[in-house]
Amino acid sequence: MATYNINVNGQSKEVNVESDTPLLWVLRDSLGMVGTKYGCGISQCGACTVHIDGKAARSCSTPISSLDGKKITTIEGLSADGSHPVQQAWIEHDVPQCGYCQAGQIMSAAALIDSNKNPSDGDIAEAMNGNICRCGTYTRIKAAVKTAAKNA
C-alpha cells in the first residue's frame, strides 16, 4: 500500500492503495465516485472511460501509479450541472435504455467533439467503437454526437 495524490475533476484527492490498483477501482471504491462503470476490466467495452489530460482513457486499465501530475475528469466532473453539450444532447435524444454504458459513451463522445467539431459518421464510428452498448443505442448515440458537436 502506498499513498497517491491524484487530481480528479479539479480536486486533489489522496488515496491509499496498492500501486497496481486501476483508476476505475480507486474512483469507485476509494473515492465513492461510482459514475464510472465496470464492464470488462480489460479495455474492451469502454464503460469505464474517463478523460486523462483531456483524452479518452480506459480507467480499468490505468494503474494509479501512472497518474502522477495528470488531470482526470470523470462523468461527475464533465459539468457541474449536466449542462455539457454531450450530456444535453444525450437527454434531448433520449439515448439511454438501461443506461449502464452511457457514462462511458458520453466521455468518449465528449473527447471526440473536443478535437473534432464536425465529426462524420466514420469519425463517430471510429471514436466510439471501443464503447459497447448491449441495449443497442448506437443509432441514437450517432445522432446525439452530431447534435452535441453542433452545440459545442
Next chain:
Amino acid sequence: MTNNIIQSNRRSFLKASAAAGGGMVLGFQLVSCKTEPKRPSFVQPMLEEPKEWSNLNGFISIGENGVVTIMSPNPEIGQNVKTSMPMIVAEELDVSWDNVIVEQAGLDTDKYQRQIAGGSQSIRFGWDGLRKAGATARHMLVAAAAGQLDVPASELTTSEGVIYHKASDRSLGYGDVATAAATMEVPEEVELKEIKDYKIIGTDTRNVDGFDIATGKPLFGLDVQRPGMLIAMIEHAPAFGMKIKSIDDSQAKSMPGIKDVFTINVEPDGFEKQWSDVNAHPGLVAVVGESTWQVMKAKKALKIEWEQDTSAESSSDHEASLAGLVAKSAEAARKDGNVDNAFANAVKIVEKTYNAPFLAHNTMEPMNFFAHVTKDKAELEGPVQTAQFLRPTVSAVCGIPEENITIMMTRMGGGFGRRLYGHYGTEAAVISQKVGAPIKLVYSREDDMTQGTYRPAYKVTYKAGLDADGNMIAFHVRGAGTHGSPVFADRYPAGTVDNYLAENHTLESNISTGAWRAPRSNFIATAEQSFLDEVAEAAGKDPIDFRLELFDRADKNPVGEKNDYDAKRYAGVLKLVKEKSNWGSTEEGVYRGVSAYYCHNSYVAQVLDVTIEDGAPKVKRVCCAVDCGIVVNPEGAINQIEGGIVDGIGHAMYSALSFDKGKPKQNNFNNYRLIRHSEAPESIDVHFVDNGERPTGLGEPSLPPIGAALANALYKATGTRLYTQPFNEQEALLG
C-alpha cells in the same frame, strides 16, 4: 375499447391505504430522495418539495403544492417502464407530466401485482391496474372537492391537476384537496378515459432517469454503497459439470484487505427449487475483502482443485446430439392433415436445417447484489427481474422469515432475461450471513460470462412442399435444443397450410440455460423467416406476396382451431412495411431482405437494406413496422425497437458461446464478440399501426425477425443462403 368501466379491486386498495397509514401520510419516506434537483431547466422545470404528502393509493401521493409522486412498480432493465408505467397512471389521474416525480417502488406484493420484468408483459398486464389506480385517485380528489365546494361531483371537471366548477367559476388544485381525498371512500367502479382524450399516453416522453444517467448518478446495483460494506466475489467451477475437490486459500487469506475466504452452497440439502433457481454452480468459493481490486487479486491467488461431477460436454457433442435428434421423429406437437401424402404429391420440396449457438446474456452491468443479513433480518438491494421469487429462496436458504426480508430493486444495467434467475442475490445473502457484515457481491465479467442461464443451442429442420402453382401444400418442422425445442407449434405458418406437422426434441445438458431476450423466438424467427424466403423463391413468388397469400388463407379459412396469432394484424405490418420501405424499388448495390414475426403479443415486419463494402456487409437501413396496439410512449417505444434491431443483427452476425469439455471458450469481450458502433445500421425508421388495440410489449418483439431480414438480404448480395449463426463465421461472408 367499448367498455371503459372497470371493477375496482376494492380489497387491494383498502389494503394499500391501510398499509400506508389509512390516508394522509406525513413525512412520506421518499422525501429525502427529492431534495436534490432532478430536472435541470433544459429538461423540465424544477419542482418544489411539498411539506406534506397525501397518499391516495399504492401508486400516488400528492403534495399540498400539487406535486405528484407516482411509484413505478416494476423493475427497470432498460425497457423504460419506469417512464411508461407512471405515464399511464398520470393520464387517468389527469395531471400535468411536468408536475410528476417518479419513484421506483420496492418489492411489495401487497400493493403491487406482478413486479416482474419479463416476457415484455409489464405494460400489457399493468394496463388496467395502472389506469384504475390513476382514475380511482382522480375520483377521490373530485369527491373531496365536491365536499369543499358544496356542489355535486358530477358538476366538476378536471384538467392537469386542477378541478373546475365551471358554473360558479371556481377551481381547486389537487394539492388543495389531497389531504381530504386520502380519507375518501375508494370507489368500486371508475370511469376510464376514451383514447381520444389522452394527453400523456401517445406523447414522446423522455426517460425519467435520463438526467441522472447522463450525469453519472448512482442508480445501479453495482453503485450501492453502505457504511461498513465489504466487497465479496465468488469463484465458480471453471467448467460445467465440475465441483470443488479441495481448496488452499492460505495465500489469498494473507493478502492485503482480505477478510475471509470460505465455501458456500446456495442449494443446501432439502432445498426446493423454484423455476427461477436456475444455477449450475451452487457450490462456490467466496472471497470477502475491503475493496474490489484486492478481492480480484486474492481470487487469482486461490488454489482450488476441481473434480468432475457430471458430464464434460463440448460444442461438438451438442452439435452431434442435436443433429441426431432432428433426424428422428418425435411425438407430434401439432398435426393437421397428412404431411406424408402431401409431400408425395408435391411438385417441389424444399428442406433446410438451421443452427444457432449458445449465447451469453452479457448485460453491460455484471451480476451483483447487496445484502445485509443479521440474526433474523435481511436487507437486500440490487438488480433482479424477479424480486418476488428471490425472497422465498433467500428465506429458505438463510432461514429467515419472508416478512423480515426487504428487497429494493435498483435500475438494472440490462436484463435480457439473465436477471430472472437471481441466484447471485441468494449468494450475497449467504455470504453476508456468514461474515456478519453488509456486503456487495460483484461478479467479474469473466465470472459472469462463464456461468449463465444461456440462450440454448438450437437446431431446426423445415420442409415445405409446393404444388404446381407454387402453393404451399405441406409444412413440417422438427426442432431440438439444449433444454427446450425451438418450435411454437401453433404459431404461423400453422393455420395457413392444410398439411402441417410440428415435432419437438429436447437435449438434456448440464449447461444451464434460460430465457434470453425473446426466448426461442430469437432463433425461430431467423430460421423460419429465412426458410420461407427460400420457399417463396422456389414458388417463384415475391417474398412479401407469398407471405400475404398465406395470411389471407389463415384469415379467411384457417386450418385448425388453435392458431396463436391474428392473421389480419400479421398481414397488416407486412403491408405497412411494404409501403414504407418502397418495396420493389431497386438501387444499384443495395440488397434487400424482408422478415415478419409475432411474439409477446406484438407484430413486427422489417425490410433490411445491405451493401457490401470492402468485402464486408454494411446495413444501410432498416424499415420496421410494428403493431403493439396503443403506443404509450412513442419515443421510448422507438428506442426499444431500434435496440432490438441492433441487438438482433449483432447476435445473428457475430456472437457465439462455445464449450470445450464443459469449459466456456469465451470469457470476455476480447473473445466474445458483440456488435459495435461501426456495425450498426446507418438508419432505422419505425412505423406503428394505429389501431387503438390494448397495448402490448416491446422489449423483445423487434429482435427475432431481424436476423432473417439480414440473412435474406445477404443472400441477395452474395448468392449464398445462411443456415448457421453467427453469420460472419460462414464461408460466404469470409470473403
